[in-house]
Amino acid sequence: MTMDGKTVLITGSTDGVGRYVAGRLAADGARVLVHGRDRERGAGLVEEIKRAGRGDAAFYSADLSSLAGTRQLAQAVMADHKRLDIFISNAGIGSQTSGPQRRTSADGHELRFAVNYLSGFLLAHLLRPLLKDAAPSRIVNVASLGQHPIDFDDVMITRGYNGSRAYAQSKLAQIMFTIDLARELAGSGVTVNSLHPATYMNTTMVRASGIAPISTVEQGGAAILHLAGGDDVAGKSGLFFNGMNEAKANPQAYDADARQRLRALSLELTGLA
């Protein structure tokens, strides 16, 4: 797919693999909607892209640990753009970001579930009209191989909390949502896939976990760019990829009842019900 003239929103593009992907998409001619919380880093990337003279960029600041902040981002994008060709839901926090203890979002939800999953769920729903107007268009959910089944009796992990489980639960939720959304969007020209970009890339999230990086943002970025623009995945939807290859996710992803429970809960928590 040519990126010339395409509008792409990538959340969490002020740092890490998102920043790399934003730069690459702009270099290929896209208009990139850079998102993050840090205005200075956001403005810096926009300036860098404009200076390079290919594509274009604008910065959108929003804190995705609040549903109000998430809605504000969708509203700002909808106010400025009539169509969205690609939405990459990439923003995330790691298992140890801001410490190993359990924390909650502005809305009282377990923080990793809120930032990594719920905000992307809400954005995908709110931005759907823009994506439909740009069809064929794509949604890419940046998940992980780190996946833990959701305990529907304690989704907010109030008992026996640990950051790794919370992270892995939020990542499986993204994959389950991808499968459901693909069914909902069938026939609309909007496709949605999820992926594990690469293992322990050299990013802030990995360094904060005290883990020695074993791959680069270029490697993970290539996998994200593949789902965002690869011709071989055109029309494919509801799939999970490990890097460049289609893969199987945790068995709970293929449990229709579990997906239905997650969907009902997410609609309720985000106020979309």
Ligand SMILES: NC(=O)c1ccc[n+]([C@@H]2O[C@H](COP(=O)([O-])OP(=O)(O)OC[C@H]3O[C@@H](n4cnc5c(N)ncnc54)[C@H](OP(=O)(O)O)[C@@H]3O)[C@@H](O)[C@H]2O)c1
């Ligand atoms: N690194 C890996 O090896 C790896 C492996 C598998 C999957 N992934 C996934 O890849 C994605 C990107 O990870 P990364 O390693 O590139 O992380 P990173 O370098 O830590 O960057 C995270 C990005 O998310 C944004 N973000 C975090 N919390 C936010 C919030 N509350 N509101 C708005 N934006 C927020 C950050 O914005 P600020 O600049 O405002 O902080 C930053 O732009 C994540 O979804 C992660 O789970 C990463």
